[in-house]
Amino acid sequence: MTSAVDVEDSPFFQEKLASGGLVVRDLPKFDLDSYIQHYDDRTRFDRLMLIGTTSTVLSLDALRLAVQQAERGKDVEAYLTATSALSQVAPNDPAGQVDQKLVDHKLKVIKAESERLEKELKGYRNNLIKESIRMGNEDLGRHYYSTGELAESWKAYQRMRDYCTNANNIVDMLFRLILVGIQQKQWQSVMSQLIKANSSGQKSDSRTEHEPIIKALMGLCSMEMGNFRQAAKEFMVTKFAYGNLENQGQIAWQKEVLTQNDIAVYGGLCALASMDREELREKVLNNPEFRQYLELEPHIRRAISLFCSSKYSACLEQLDAYRTDYLLDVYLNPVLRMLYGTIRSKCIVQYFIPFECVTLEEMTNAFQSTGEGKIETELVEMIEKGVLKARIDLVEGLLIAPKTNSRHAVQEDAIKAAKAYENTLRLRLLQLNMKAAGLEIKSSKQQGGTASAPSWEGEDSEMGGTRRGGRRGIFS
Numbered sequence: 001m002t003s004a005v006d007v008e009d010s011p012f013f014q015e016k017l018a019s020g021g022l023v024v025r026d027l028p029k030f031d032l033d034s035y036i037q038h039y040d041d042r043t044r045f046d047r048l049m050l051i052g053t054t055s056t057v058l059s060l061d062a063l064r065l066a067v068q069q070a071e072r073g074k075d076v077e078a079y080l081t082a083t084s085a086l087s088q089v090a091p092n093d094p095a096g097q098v099d100q101k102l103v104d105h106k107l108k109v110i111k112a113e114s115e116r117l118e119k120e121l122k123g124y125r126n127n128l129i130k131e132s133i134r135m136g137n138e139d140l141g142r143h144y145y146s147t148g149e150l151a152e153s154w155k156a157y158q159r160m161r162d163y164c165t166n167a168n169n170i171v172d173m174l175f176r177l178i179l180v181g182i183q184q185k186q187w188q189s190v191m192s193q194l195i196k197a198n199s200s201g202q203k204s205d206s207r208t209e210h211e212p213i214i215k216a217l218m219g220l221c222s223m224e225m226g227n228f229r230q231a232a233k234e235f236m237v238t239k240f241a242y243g244n245l246e247n248q249g250q251i252a253w254q255k256e257v258l259t260q261n262d263i264a265v266y267g268g269l270c271a272l273a274s275m276d277r278e279e280l281r282e283k284v285l286n287n288p289e290f291r292q293y294l295e296l297e298p299h300i301r302r303a304i305s306l307f308c309s310s311k312y313s314a315c316l317e318q319l320d321a322y323r324t325d326y327l328l329d330v331y332l333n334p335v336l337r338m339l340y341g342t343i344r345s346k347c348i349v350q351y352f353i354p355f356e357c358v359t360l361e362e363m364t365n366a367f368q369s370t371g372e373g374k375i376e377t378e379l380v381e382m383i384e385k386g387v388l389k390a391r392i393d394l395v396e397g398l399l400i401a402p403k404t405n406s407r408h409a410v411q412e413d414a415i416k417a418a419k420a421y422e423n424t425l426r427l428r429l430l431q432l433n434m435k436a437a438g439l440e441i442k443s444s445k446q447q448g449g450t451a452s453a454p455s456w457e458g459e460d461s462e463m464g465g466t467r468r469g470g471r472r473g474i475f476s
Helices: 004-008 011-018 032-036 041-052 059-072 076-089 100-127 130-146 150-163 167-184 187-198 204-224 228-236 240-244 260-274 277-285 288-294 298-308 312-320 323-327 336-352 360-366 375-385 406-436 457-463
Strands: 357-359 391-393 398-400
Touching (some): 032 041, 041 076, 130 150, 130 167, 150 167, 187 204, 204 260, 240 288, 260 298, 260 336, 277 298, 288 298, 312 336
16 A cells, blocks of 8 residues: 555655645645535546645545546546556556546547537538527537537637527626636636626626626636735625525536635635735624635634734634645645735734834744744845835844834824815815806806796797797798
8 A cells, every 4th residue: 555655755746846846745634535525527626636746645545536537527638647647656556557448438439429519510500590509509618628628618608609699698608608717727818707797787686696606706816816805805795695506507616616615715815815904804704794604614714813813923823724725725726825925924014013123033933934934034025025114133133113203294294284275275265266257157046046048039030930929840
């Protein structure tokens, strides 16, 4: 039986370590079988592959499950990728051997299905039936998506646009494009499609059903693009009913992209990275909708509560305890370093605000430095970036806050107030001078009555007639 030590010494992980790739040696807190049951289809395979190629402890189990998932699907490339990774990690594992008969059979079935769908679509085009053409492209796009040909799937779904006859058809098409874009990690394109879906002219009932999905996906896109504040805002307004919504675009978003637990974790981390304590209390902890999400992930709620209580070290310790889990998350993995770095910087800044100076030893004790670097290096980087307003005295070992001239600040505020008051007086004098000069345009009410109707004499004279109790018509 292959152990975790043997897995780490395998050619796959040795090569990954040599190239500077991420390797996780610690055991995560989640149980793999229970965790992966919440996901389905391609996201299930992607998550298993990330765990299998990153965690030395769960690598074998995850890759075996990935091979089984690929065997049940139509994506031959995914099957070959999973078996190749497993054979490198455990060369003697029978599941890592490619079943060539299975591959040939899958390729034959895929080719026959592609030809059949293309032939049907060609027939629909000849008959010029818009609904049939739309459904033909939809079937073709779904087929290409299941076989891993994402670019062809995108093209097929885009061709549906010209044959959509109502708002529901358009939204279904957009949802399919969104799913393909998420798999391709084309976040700008996904956000564009989400905005279109959100502004579609659907009825109120339909909008109620798909709005939580759109908000959750907008939050995911914003997080992946590094806009943590916008991501937090979108997650905060995602209704808890998201978990019970019916499929939109024939897609089970809760299993194929984001679960409710994911929304709790992503939203909580983005809020910690971008909001101050007052906002965290008001928009997160006291938010009736998002509070239900936090009940699914109590450690996130605890971390936010600790930050709001100024217990910054405990907050960071709580987050560090789940770092391994988040490194194995397919969406958090690319942005986790930035997220954790931003949260840590916020904690250091908030901790330092009440003091004029703090010893570097106290800072080290309060914030254990990550990695091999010292706290001084981290503080220097924060000062250079303008995140922390302070200076370091290496001789005395102090972090010193810049001296603020309170008298100068009061004088600046007084000057600003005086200028604003002067501007107001000038505008009032200008108004009085305009009234005195008769330049004010008076309304009908100010004139003491309603405005009289304009005279039609000029028009009557031009038409060669006189007005008798009313305007004379041209043909009278």
